[in-house]
Amino acid sequence: MEQRVIVKAAGLRKTFKLSKKQQTIQKTKDKVKVAVDGLDFEAYEGEIFGILGPNGAGKTTTLRMLSTLIKPDGGDAWIDGSSVVSNPEEVRGKIGFLTSELKLEDFFTPNYLFDFFSELHGVAPEVRDARKKAMFERFGIDEFAEVKVANMSTGMKQKTSLVISLVHDPDIIIFDEPTNGLDVLTARVVTDYLKELKERGKTILLSTHIFSLVEKLCDRVGIVMDGRMVLSDTLENLTKDGDLEDKFFEICAEMEANK
Amino acid sequence: MKSDLITIIKKEFARFFGDKRMVATALLPGVLIYVMYSFMGSSMTEMYEPDDDYVYEINIVNMPQSLAFLEEVEEVEISKIEAKEADAVKDAIREDEADILVVFPENFDVEMLSYDVMTATTPAPNVEIYYNSADTESSSAYSIMHETLNQYEQAFANKFDICQGDKEYDLASDEDVSAMIISMVMPMLVLMMLFTGCLSASAESIAGEKERGTIATLLVTPMKRRDLALGKMISLSVIGLFSGISSFAGIMLSLPKLMGGLEDVKFGYDVADYGVLLLVIVATTLLIVGMISIISAFAKSVKEASNMATPLMLVVTLTGVTNMMGNGMPQEWYWYLIPIYNTTQCMNGVFSMDYQMLPVVITCIANVVYSGVLVVVLTKMFGSERIMYT
Numbered sequence: 001m002e003q004r005v006i007v008k009a010a011g012l013r014k015t016f017k018l019s020k021k022q023q024t025i026q027k028t029k030d031k032v033k034v035a036v037d038g039l040d041f042e043a044y045e046g047e048i049f050g051i052l053g054p055n056g057a058g059k060t061t062t063l064r065m066l067s068t069l070i071k072p073d074g075g076d077a078w079i080d081g082s083s084v085v086s087n088p089e090e091v092r093g094k095i096g097f098l099t100s101e102l103k104l105e106d107f108f109t110p111n112y113l114f115d116f117f118s119e120l121h122g123v124a125p126e127v128r129d130a131r132k133k134a135m136f137e138r139f140g141i142d143e144f145a146e147v148k149v150a151n152m153s154t155g156m157k158q159k160t161s162l163v164i165s166l167v168h169d170p171d172i173i174i175f176d177e178p179t180n181g182l183d184v185l186t187a188r189v190v191t192d193y194l195k196e197l198k199e200r201g202k203t204i205l206l207s208t209h210i211f212s213l214v215e216k217l218c219d220r221v222g223i224v225m226d227g228r229m230v231l232s233d234t235l236e237n238l239t240k241d242g243d244l245e246d247k248f249f250e251i252c253a254e255m256e257a258n259k
Numbered sequence: 260m261k262s263d264l265i266t267i268i269k270k271e272f273a274r275f276f277g278d279k280r281m282v283a284t285a286l287l288p289g290v291l292i293y294v295m296y297s298f299m300g301s302s303m304t305e306m307y308e309p310d311d312d313y314v315y316e317i318n319i320v321n322m323p324q325s326l327a328f329l330e331e332v333e334e335v336e337i338s339k340i341e342a343k344e345a346d347a348v349k350d351a352i353r354e355d356e357a358d359i360l361v362v363f364p365e366n367f368d369v370e371m372l373s374y375d376v377m378t379a380t381t382p383a384p385n386v387e388i389y390y391n392s393a394d395t396e397s398s399s400a401y402s403i404m405h406e407t408l409n410q411y412e413q414a415f416a417n418k419f420d421i422c423q424g425d426k427e428y429d430l431a432s433d434e435d436v437s438a439m440i441i442s443m444v445m446p447m448l449v450l451m452m453l454f455t456g457c458l459s460a461s462a463e464s465i466a467g468e469k470e471r472g473t474i475a476t477l478l479v480t481p482m483k484r485r486d487l488a489l490g491k492m493i494s495l496s497v498i499g500l501f502s503g504i505s506s507f508a509g510i511m512l513s514l515p516k517l518m519g520g521l522e523d524v525k526f527g528y529d530v531a532d533y534g535v536l537l538l539v540i541v542a543t544t545l546l547i548v549g550m551i552s553i554i555s556a557f558a559k560s561v562k563e564a565s566n567m568a569t570p571l572m573l574v575v576t577l578t579g580v581t582n583m584m585g586n587g588m589p590q591e592w593y594w595y596l597i598p599i600y601n602t603t604q605c606m607n608g609v610f611s612m613d614y615q616m617l618p619v620v621i622t623c624i625a626n627v628v629y630s631g632v633l634v635v636v637l638t639k640m641f642g643s644e645r646i647m648y649t
């Protein structure tokens with residue numbers, strides 16, 4: 001089956017200037033940190049693509065560039081044909097970005113926030129109302145629709161965040177560490193929902209450092225180390241002769257040897 | 260998209276006006292000013308002026324014949340006493356029990372009339388007035404006696420009179436006098452009120468959203484950064500005006516009481532004056548909100564924003580004092596290009612009921628243009644990852 005490339009990154013690069021304080025924390029004398037260093041990959045329409053790598057590999061930085069929160073220093077990426085460098089607004093309309101760093105204002109209720117973000121995404125009121133009803137029921141937010149975010153439990157807050165990020169029913173969903181910081185119940189709700197989204201034809205790009213999550217969810221995997229994508233292949237191929245974790249450390253060893 | 264701008268404004272209003280605590284904080288200065296000034300006004304009057312129908316008891320030793328007319332004056336009661344009683348009266352004054360003691364030399368009338376400055380070998384006859392400055396009645400009595408005797412002395416020595424008779428010599432109307440006092444302090448007070456009114460709301464809305472990570476959620480939507488910047492500045496200006504005007508109303512309402520002493524304080528401002536004032540204030544609010552917004556966008560937290568804005572607040576408030584120097588509004592148009600200074604001068608003009616339209620128009624246009632520039636800067640800042648995510 002010929003698949004369409006829907007997300008493509010080419011030579012993505014991002015460096016951060018380090019302050020004196022950051023230099024001491026990271027125990028380095030370098031003034032700049034190369035967080036992402038010429039990263040390439042392609043994700044196909046309708047698949048769940050997992051970006052796997054240890055902490056500090058550059059996963060979050062990559063996803064922030066893809067969702068246009070930060071600008072690459074070099075290279076480019078295209079989301080369904082729109083460049084993150086030259087057409088960020090268009091990109092923002094096509095994706096839903098989920099991460100624990102995006103917070104909701106404590107003062108408002110899920111109901112208000114859903115309407116507010118729907119307006120910013122230009123969702124028509126009838127569509128919005130139907131969608132809101134379905135999503136709130138799906139995640140059990142309906143009972144809390146008029147409760148201020150400040151007064152909600154952590155799990156309910158996280159579910160509300162997820163729902164709010166998807167008010168415009170985007171075709172491409174970018175999710176940084178989907179289960180990080182979630183209790184087991186909420187984590188299960190989220191992973192189930194990601195599968196459901198895939199069944200509805202959505203493309204999902206997620207980052208994680210958890211092997212089991214990749215094995216459970218992903219169709220294809222890209223392994224990121226030191227800001228580079230060292231390998232990307234189908235989960236099937238990677239787990240042909242052993243589990244993913246073994247394969248991962250095999251690759252690590254190879255890289256060490258090549259240095 | 261235009262509707263994004265409205266969406267943002269609606270949200271900012273919902274955030275502010277939906278929060279009783281925030282509205283109360285914004286209104287509080289106005290209410291406090293009213294309560295404080297009214298209280299200060301009435302207690303000041305009480306402190307410095309005894310009751311209207313108070314009768315001063317004036318103890319006089321060696322009462323001269325020429326001052327007999329004092330006995331006809333309603334507000335005072337003269338008790339003629341002997342020289343040997345003087346010490347007892349002095350003690351009573353010390354204890355706040357008596358008002359005042361006046362000691363004339365013996366044969367005051369004769370000595371005074373025969374006294375000639377050119378030929379005299381002894382000092383002129385001296386009148387002693389004993390009083391207690393810590394006692395309101397006593398000091399008032401002292402002023403009355405001192406003034407009376409001064410007049411009396413001048414009437415003898417002077418070869419000509421100044422301002423004698425019942426004519427109204429001060430040609431300033433009551434309106435002008437109160438307008439002058441108001442025009443001196445008002446610009447500074449208004450600027451200070453506006454600044455504080457804008458500061459808490461703007462710091463909360465921009466630095467606060469940054470601090471809590473909610474602004475990033477907005478920045479991943481397709482909305483234009485310019486709509487966010489403009490929407491925030493417009494709604495924050497309205498909120499700042501709301502708070503500033505409440506403080507302003509507090510001042511205006513308490514002014515008559517504050518100036519309790521001046522019975523006839525009158526405000527001769529008409530609708531046009533208030534209209535011009537509002538125009539100037541609106542344009543200035545936009546500018547102040549713009550400046551605070553930029554500071555707030557740089558700051559990492561609400562607290563840091565307030566700290567960083569303090570020097571600016573000092574500069575703005577001090578500029579509000581500049582109208583006390585100089586002589587009326589400057590004539591040259593370019594003075595009105597200087598932000599805040601132009602506001603001060605225009606407000607001064609309006610309050611003292613002496614202004615032209617051209618400076619006002621230049622001031623408003625200049626301030627709106629500066630605010631426009633600040634919107635552009637804020638837009639750039641919202642687009643800068645270095646500023647937004649650090």
Ligand SMILES: Nc1ncnc2c1ncn2[C@@H]1O[C@H](COP(=O)(O)OP(=O)(O)O)[C@@H](O)[C@H]1O
Pocket residue numbers: 016017018022033034035053054055056057058059060061062
């Ligand atoms: N804003 C920043 N300033 C300085 N260094 C940063 C910044 N963001 C990320 N980094 C550094 O870049 C590297 C990659 O970070 P990140 O993308 O968060 O990794 P991951 O998500 O894979 O754990 C890390 O070494 C991190 O310390």
Ligand SMILES: [Mg+2]
Pocket residue numbers: 059060061177
């Ligand atoms: Mg990360």
